Amino acid sequence: MARDSIVVGLEIGTSKICVVVGETRGDGTIRILGVGQAPSRGVRKGEIVDFETAGKCIREALVDAEEKSDVMIGSVYLGVTGAHIAGFNNRGAVSIPEDRDEICEEDFEDVQASAREVSIPAPNMFVHSLLQHYYVDGQDGVLNPIGMLGRKLEADFHIIHGVATRIKNSVRCVKEVGPEVLDVVFNPLATAQVLLDQNQKSLGALVVDFGGGTTDYLVYSDGAVQQSGSLAIGGDHITNDISLGLRIPMAKAERLKIEEGSVILGNARPGETIVLKDETGFAGKEIEREMLNTIIHCRVRETFELLKKRLDDEGHLPFLGAGLMLTGGCSLIKGINHLAEEIFGMPVHLTHAQTVSGLTSAFENPQFSTAIGIIKYADAMQPERPSGFFGRMRKKFSFFGLF
């Protein structure tokens, strides 16, 4: 049993590959046993572009995690992202057969299948179908329709889909390294599980994971996922902009971004410069702080504006009571919360995984939010605790919907 409660989350990020080993307890809490990570290569914008190199990095990260947690990793839950993954809402409906008028388990599967009877692009596959609401004979707000009498069961789902081959490529890449992949999770969905508590989910919240290669977002409202997606812009772009704009190597640009970067304009004294020391192969350079900040500001502002535009299309933004949860590596850039507040017009919280215990250094770093989230997601999906098939199904449905 103890063995079974070990869950491993693997996130193949653009800047780093991260493996989190956690122990789930009966009461739903999670203890982090160890975190392994390795700088990522062969990954661009959240997707693997160099199979072999990425495989090596995954192995490195897994080995690191095994050493730190003292656990043999046999299977993992894999987080996926990329601009190809998108979500939409759809309603499924089933009529209850004539010979009975009570709603039972099998109707659930039917209604979900019916919600999936919608055209997604041919090369795409479903990643998640997340329940939002039930309706029984048009009656709104039914929490659990099992055992209810009715002729028609309807349910709203948020359906997340992505290009099948790309998702399968990620899975294969991990499998070739060794461990089994138990399930794939869309990253922001996992992230939201550790950033938001139940109260925030029902109040409504926007989760933005500003990562290295992509910016993933997910909207919770009324306790259910309403909108999700991924924008293929991330910290890499900021680094690239700095590198091109200031004409310095990528590595220097990256360090400059992390150590000195800020999105606040007008804070630097006029003419204030940052001196890059000369090293072998690099002649040294003086960089105007305001210039650096302007470049970062432009990119971050644009990203947020694009994101806002996407979110505005569905109109959930004005109803998010809990505000915006900003996480991911780029949330460490100075002043980014102020900029986000300005653009989204709602309170912005810089957060990290909340509901876990163990290595504080791990879960207090927003870079690990997603990997820890994967564990939380996996814990909720694990078929161990609820007894029997029906309980399992119930668990599966209720997790994203109504708990």
Place this chain on the structure above:
Amino acid sequence: MIQVHRNSSTAYDVRIKVVGLGGAGGNVLDRLLLDGLHNAELIAINTDAQALTASVVEQKVQIGRTTTRGLGAGGDPELGYAAAEEGVEEIRNAIEGAQLVFLCVGLGGGTGSGAARIVASLAREQKALVVAFATLPFAFEGRRRRAQADEALAALQRYSDVVIHFENDRMGDAVAPLAGIHEAFATADQTVSQSIRAIIRLMHQRGLVHIGFDEIVTALRGSGEAGAHCVFGFGEADGDNRAHEALTRALKNPLMDKGRMLEDARNILVNVAGGPSTTLNEVQILMEELNRHISDQTRLLFGAAVDPALGQKISVTILSALQGAPAAAVPVAPRPAARVESAPVSVTPAPAPAAPVSLAPVREPVVIERTPEPVAPVEPAIAARIVEPPVTTRIPEPVVVERTHEPVVAERIPEPEIIEHIPEPEPEPVPRRVSRVRPVREPESEPEPVYVDTATRAPHMPTPVAAEAAPLYTEPAPAPASEHARGPKQPKPKPTLAKQEQMQFEPVTRGRFEKSEPTIVDGQDLDVPTFLRRNVKVK
């Protein structure tokens, strides 16, 4: 050691009086007084003795003692007019000696609508400049009231140098839907009082780049027309990011619509004031940010000032007027043709059949004094007010004439000539008014205002205008004078100016993402650095 004392109070000693007329005007005065206003005298004028008593303003004038017997005008402008006529002497005494009169009035009611023009004309008699702040009624106050307000506004325009009017409805938008009606009215008062204070402050402030009354008039040009409205924003902030925050606050003003309003404005006045710690960098950043909200064709009238009283704060004042819908031009449609005939100096003072005339006949002959010298041949008062000799004389000087050639020009009836007074070399004789504007402005030693916008820089010389207009017309660029004549014949439906696409000298670069799958959103390759795509200057 030589000590030079510079007495700022004498150099800028303009006598300003703020007159609150009627109930709404009185409310604004109370608000002004409560928020603290120096450098100006406040005078409340009302028919309603009770309302006057309740006012906290010290100087009060009750008009229409016999006409209304201390009651209000009962929403009847005729009564308000009669009351004001009765009280002419008292009003005159009250505003005597002022060089600048701010007239706050709520139009639509009796006292405000009826008496406003009398007060304005009396102020002019005293050779004071008159700036009227008029609030128009809420839509829910009924159409009748609105009609009265519109009529009074048209009349007021004729007697005031500048009319700034505020749509109460627009200000109501800023109030939370559940807020009480009281709060909605209070917000309206506050916005008016804030803008009065900002303008007074502008005139009193010693500027590094000074803004004078002429700039204010330029910025507000056209604000009195039907359908037009005033855009005003004021923001103050301190802290690390104060430049940015001050601007944000200014743009948050209800009349601003988060800066979206500014896109259509032609002239925008921006004054940045800060404590001694203000850096040039901050001002630059602020202006850069503001520039994002305005179009390339907009003329920026920029002022900067250091005011030790502000301490660590930076304050931003934005002032502009938006032209109304093109429909507003319809009633004055015949004007352009007439203007074409009356080409140079041969000003034919034909009383134009323009709508404003019919709206309210001019009752006070006082006006004649106000017409600028060049119009000397013009005899009757009505004609003097309506005909715009400056337009014709102005022809070789294309600054003022918008390149869109909408018949809008015809609507700038109240004293457009002040606008001429910009520190550009001018070929024609400067109208008399200018000399009176002077005292408001800086002493000669101070730097002259600077027009920041490079886009509008060029038109100060006659030829580039033709060049600018070229993309609009296929014909070869004509002389500026003929351009005027041509304008009305080919009315342009929209002021869409062809935008010059900027050539990229360097090949578009994607750096690290050169070989990866491009991210294209709305036709933009997002892998190309944002600052390159948005032409933000780096280095």
